[in-house]
Amino acid sequence: MNILFIMYDQLRFDYLSCAGHPHMDTPHFDRVAKMGMRFTNAHTQSPVCGASRMSFYTGRYASSHGAQWNGFPLRIGEHTLGDHLRSTGMGCWLIGKTHMKVDAEGMARLGLAPDSIVGARQAECGFDVWVRDDGLWGEGPDGFYDEKRSPYNEFLNSKGYESTNPWADFANAGVKDGEKASGWMFDNADQPANIREEDSETPWLTLRAIDFIDQAEGPWCAHVSYIKPHWPYIVPAPYHAMYGADHVPEAMRDDREREDAHPVYAAFMGNKIAAAFQQEEVRQKVIPAYMGLIKQCDDQLGRLLDHLEATDQMDKTMIVLTSDHGDYLGDHWLGEKDLFHAQSVKIPMIIYDPRAEADVTRGTACDALIEAIDLAPTFVAAAGGTIADHILEGRNLRPWLHGETPEWRDVCISEYDYSSTPMRDVVGVSNRDARLFMVFDGRFKLIHAEGGFRPMLFDLKNDPSEFVDLAKADAHGDEIARLYDHLARWGRRMSQRVTRSDADIDSSRGKSGRRGILPFLKDGTEVPEALTKAYRGPAKQTFVAQSQKKDG
């Protein structure tokens, strides 16, 4: 079996027709949902690209792997999906984006050369790189562009897009009155990107994925990781014109949210991206472009699926469709992601398992509490490996896929470290306290903020839109205490005992006696004679007398 692990960036869980979107038509996402199982209650481990991805790629919570925000390096030696899969004999390849930043200090300290196989894998969070491009090739005064190679920019140059940064000048900009109309400005989101559709990022990466599939040898896991529909919100024709104001749902927001808002929530509602999305004209321009980007993703997914079918690989390929987090798009008075309303913390999760055991669940939905970290152990098990559950903190989804109802977690945890954002200063906490934790049991959602604040609490049964923060009223103390107990238990979890499996511990238990370490004997009769044999018998020489003589 191979694994096609497809990730979209910032794809909201409910912007798919199979998830009930009133205007999106995504026949190819729906096709996989029909072939497989759609998990309706899947959560990112952290609603920000870098931290979320490091959780997907390590199978561990953000607080466990420590790369808690964009650009925080994944520390040297952290076990990755690649490590786990390669030990089963499966390759683990990257085609697209990871947002990985290398732990250069750790590499130097351990003397790892970036151009060695070990060094390259450490630098790429465990993947072998077929092609990597993270997109977002900025060009500001402090530089970012050219910090790394951009295969996509090189491709555009080869296609005649003449610029040092064709990503910015063509793929993510339109033209208005002969001037560049940058996709960074929401005002330009209704323009078509100044690029041939087939040269834009999503088709380009799809072709790289098809190249990989055609050339790959041995069992493989391919992480096809699209940069879209992440901002800049701009899409080439004809996708730019497929959706309009009629397709923009009303913003899911409520005045009650702004009354006595939690200080952290208030800070996010007051940031620049929120201010932009609070303007209806921004939503009217951005959301159709966002939908066009998703529609293009869907078409390209169709192309990939067709290729698998045409090459007879569908029956031996597990397919996973997911995202690193969602996008508020003006809901809850917010833009971007970062917080824990469903729009941000929930992720699409559709899994096609080709095994016959999964026939019973094809086309069904599962509303169990799923975490992003569940994919890594699911993949290891699918590859025939033993799940190193002293390292991997997620749970194998196989039972759900095969129609069973396993013992399962009581709560989902998600985290957010906002120390690198301006909101830290607005809230007025230290970098160390600029952290949020979500505990969600399927009905009640508690959000804890470090720094001495009250929590937030939502009851999704009575308030599915998450408008009413029950913790404002100082009520529901029992629910709050119960969820805090879950958080405390999670905080004490065994997350770093990564060098000893339970099996190792079992097999070592009680061995010290057999190694000749006997710290509990009065006279030796307490244990089998074999254990003390080496310590009995005639003294070979006697030094005591000499010593005593000397001292005397």
Add this chain to the structure above:
Amino acid sequence: MNILFIMYDQLRFDYLSCAGHPHMDTPHFDRVAKMGMRFTNAHTQSPVCGASRMSFYTGRYASSHGAQWNGFPLRIGEHTLGDHLRSTGMGCWLIGKTHMKVDAEGMARLGLAPDSIVGARQAECGFDVWVRDDGLWGEGPDGFYDEKRSPYNEFLNSKGYESTNPWADFANAGVKDGEKASGWMFDNADQPANIREEDSETPWLTLRAIDFIDQAEGPWCAHVSYIKPHWPYIVPAPYHAMYGADHVPEAMRDDREREDAHPVYAAFMGNKIAAAFQQEEVRQKVIPAYMGLIKQCDDQLGRLLDHLEATDQMDKTMIVLTSDHGDYLGDHWLGEKDLFHAQSVKIPMIIYDPRAEADVTRGTACDALIEAIDLAPTFVAAAGGTIADHILEGRNLRPWLHGETPEWRDVCISEYDYSSTPMRDVVGVSNRDARLFMVFDGRFKLIHAEGGFRPMLFDLKNDPSEFVDLAKADAHGDEIARLYDHLARWGRRMSQRVTRSDADIDSSRGKSGRRGILPFLKDGTEVPEALTKAYRGPAKQTFVAQSQKKDG
């Protein structure tokens, strides 16, 4: 400045004359206490050798570094005291025991050769090895002896102690009626070890330390790490005869401790070592030997101190005397360590700081809540380095040493992972739940056991002997809740964000705009023109029209 970081193994905090022992006379420990400061409330991070030491050597809690029991490898890449000190230009050397087990899987995965400098340091928890010997050279059927080289055994061979394991046959055995009288059997603890006193472990290591001091170049931290007074409880003449039954204090135990005992405590009270120490005759034999071992340590400390004075190094050498944990010696119906009564969790901690600023505290005691992990940052600061407090979880003791009263921690935390012990089966929990946590605020001590048990609670003000577990009575709910809050906060601590310092985060904050990443613009007027300059200007070529034409 140099640092002489001396550790004794299993030295109980109250078996020193400066700590008030009624019968021990330890003039050299006292001499350092008079020159420096004695911390009366210092705690091990885990009352077991390996985990405790890995905390000393990383400056991190056991749950943070993950090497939570003896023989659990310290995972590859974990930052060590050696890493921190070497970056200040100070060498970090080992003379004696560490209990470090190499993460062989991690070494192999990262391609580190054990005989490279990097590999050797990884294998030795960051130390450069002057001499390493962990002692405890067992000789059982499963082998242990010869798993590593024993420089001490080689030394004994060179001195004419003929045996494949002279550690066991001479240094830790006596002679009775011409037969070996192994130190493993408590019955033999009153015998003199069959070795010339000057060849026994403590003097041998002292000489190695003097060799190091005489040959060391550049600023150094020397971890002189004695194996004694750890069991086997046997000591050469004349120390074997210095203490007798008159010097054995009554066991600190109370029948109330056995009534409705906490299941974990009950399991430990029922183990073999506890059963042995519940016999008065065992205490009568073992405790005088233990005291003799300490007396020998004191004499050898005097030798080291005299050497520093004779070579004019006392005014430029920080001296630290401590231990990895204590020894119950029958108190609380227990032997060994493992649990959190003062006899086990408290450690001696005496620090001589040669700097003039420390003159005001010489000869004084400090009862602040100290943790073992405080030494690493104290050393880094003393070496002139900046404390990497995103990695090091302890606190610099300098203010206390210099007579200040800093803001300080509210509670001490200590942990114990008993998954590798037979008590796990007695208690009947999973390996993952075989964990204990202590939270101590200076008066109340809470012990939490995973697995659904009630906690234990002691009030050391009204019950300094820790006989009365208040949690049995289902009272003191407020104290319990308050200490659980501390534990929960600790559980959520930032422990793995080791690749980003607070300073890094501060300097990166708000930089994305300057890198040209602009995800919040409606039309660009929101930010200085310089940030959007690269995204404006005439379109270089126009592809949109072509694309639209083609699609039309």
